[in-house]
Amino acid sequence: MTTMTENASGLREFKMPDVGEGLTEAEILKWYVQPGDTVTDGQVVCEVETAKAAVELPIPYDGVVRHLHFPEGTTVDVGQVIIAVDVAGGAAAEEAPVQEPVQQASVAEAPAAEEPKPEGRTPVLVGYGVAESSTKRRPRKSAEIPAQQPETLYAATAIQGELNGHGPGHTTQQRPLAKPPVRKLAKDLGVDLATITPSGPDGIITREDVHAAVAPAPQQPTVAAPPFTPAPAQVQAPAPVATHDAARETRIPVKGVRKATAAAMIGSAFTAPHVTEFVTVDVTRTMKLVEELKQAPDSYGLQGLRVNPLLLIAKALLVAVKRNPDVNASWDEANQEIVLKHYVNLGIAAATPRGLIVPNIKDAHAKTLPQLAESLGELVATAREGKTSPAAMQGGTVTITNVGVFGIDTGTPILNPGEAAILAVGAIKLQPWVHKGKVKPRQVTTLALSFDHRLVDGELGSKVLADVAAILEQPKRLITWG
Numbered sequence: 001m002t003t004m005t006e007n008a009s010g011l012r013e014f015k016m017p018d019v020g021e022g023l024t025e026a027e028i029l030k031w032y033v034q035p036g037d038t039v040t041d042g043q044v045v046c047e048v049e050t051a052k053a054a055v056e057l058p059i060p061y062d063g064v065v066r067h068l069h070f071p072e073g074t075t076v077d078v079g080q081v082i083i084a085v086d087v088a089g090g091a092a093a094e095e096a097p098v099q100e101p102v103q104q105a106s107v108a109e110a111p112a113a114e115e116p117k118p119e120g121r122t123p124v125l126v127g128y129g130v131a132e133s134s135t136k137r138r139p140r141k142s143a144e145i146p147a148q149q150p151e152t153l154y155a156a157t158a159i160q161g162e163l164n165g166h167g168p169g170h171t172t173q174q175r176p177l178a179k180p181p182v183r184k185l186a187k188d189l190g191v192d193l194a195t196i197t198p199s200g201p202d203g204i205i206t207r208e209d210v211h212a213a214v215a216p217a218p219q220q221p222t223v224a225a226p227p228f229t230p231a232p233a234q235v236q237a238p239a240p241v242a243t244h245d246a247a248r249e250t251r252i253p254v255k256g257v258r259k260a261t262a263a264a265m266i267g268s269a270f271t272a273p274h275v276t277e278f279v280t281v282d283v284t285r286t287m288k289l290v291e292e293l294k295q296a297p298d299s300y301g302l303q304g305l306r307v308n309p310l311l312l313i314a315k316a317l318l319v320a321v322k323r324n325p326d327v328n329a330s331w332d333e334a335n336q337e338i339v340l341k342h343y344v345n346l347g348i349a350a351a352t353p354r355g356l357i358v359p360n361i362k363d364a365h366a367k368t369l370p371q372l373a374e375s376l377g378e379l380v381a382t383a384r385e386g387k388t389s390p391a392a393m394q395g396g397t398v399t400i401t402n403v404g405v406f407g408i409d410t411g412t413p414i415l416n417p418g419e420a421a422i423l424a425v426g427a428i429k430l431q432p433w434v435h436k437g438k439v440k441p442r443q444v445t446t447l448a449l450s451f452d453h454r455l456v457d458g459e460l461g462s463k464v465l466a467d468v469a470a471i472l473e474q475p476k477r478l479i480t481w482g
Helices: 091-108 117-125 129-135 138-147 150-163 168-174 180-189 207-214 219-228 231-236 256-269 284-295 309-323 369-384 458-473 477-481
Strands: 004-006 011-015 025-031 044-049 054-058 063-068 075-077 081-086 274-282 329-332 337-340 346-348 350-352 355-357 398-402 421-425 429-435 438-452
Touching: 044 081, 180 207, 274 458, 284 309, 284 438, 284 458, 309 346, 309 369, 309 398, 309 421, 309 458, 309 477, 346 369, 350 369, 421 458, 438 458, 458 477
Parallel strands: 346 398, 398 421
Antiparallel strands: 004 011, 011 081, 025 044, 025 075, 044 054, 063 081, 274 438, 329 337, 350 355, 421 438, 429 438
């Protein structure tokens, strides 16, 4: 999408770009420049929040800021002009508002065309000169009408009045004549002379004709009266909203990431038929392996990298997907096709101050354990800083959501739109567990796998979940299966 325009004066207008696939709007969070500031190519001029992330926008040219079209906190549609920059040094831009209105006034050659001139200056500055020129062409046509004969002039004016929506009232002189007092009476009573059949000599409309036409006229208000009776009820409907106790309630506008998340979850929940399966797993050996990796990271190539249970859970899911590749798919509704993905972009649900986002690790299936650990660390750090790019949240194929960090046993996760499966990981707790014939305290967690039943049947979903559980019970399978 083209994000800038330029007029003859050297004033360039930068439009809100589509910083992410399919985005239609963005909120201006902060301006870094003000009118009069000098900017250079590549300089960041503002920060915007899309439905997916906060993004900094650089200006693509050098110049002087002339106008900021929207204040901070405004939601702007993609393609709207947000900032105007003078790239010609400033002099031309100051003259531009005067030149174009003067030229248009000389072409119109009518006093009526000069009236919009003061109002035309600002629109020309921000690039709306075309709209003004279109409004000044009509007086030019009206200026040619006086050259016609009086009768032709009136007929043309009446026809133009009908075209402009004034109704047939402007054609009254084409009907038999009416004296001025009769015309005034008709005007006062709201009677259209064009609708009256004259009864006077030579087709003249009389006072009696006007009074006779008044009889049906009052019926129009009486017929229109009933629709107004329910109107007070409609006006009173919002009253309860206005009476909320501001001291006891806080209203937060739904926009940005939260708005996009809500729309996506509704679309997913009511489009894809969800099925969720659960399994409780003894992950004691996995937790021991995590401690070993932390104690000797150099031995595994993990020096300087963060090691936690999520790392091994992610690796376990990748191995399960490799063993059951049909789960890594999407549903193409338009073409009625199942799209099998030969790559895995592993999404990790992350809670941020702006709401829930799901960035993904590109080509996670091809990464070693150290590479996966590095990617996870970068993903989490970027999400916490609120700098996750829209590209990082596009193209996911399967997702993990770790509700266990909040002390929750498990949940029934909703699919990320366009994906076939999502794995929820619950809290890992010490629980009594039968191990080798005896009840012992073991590290236990519950996994939940939700999947799109159009793509994944019960057998396939069960196999994927069982493979993840088996690897976490016996993490050595990562070596033999992976």
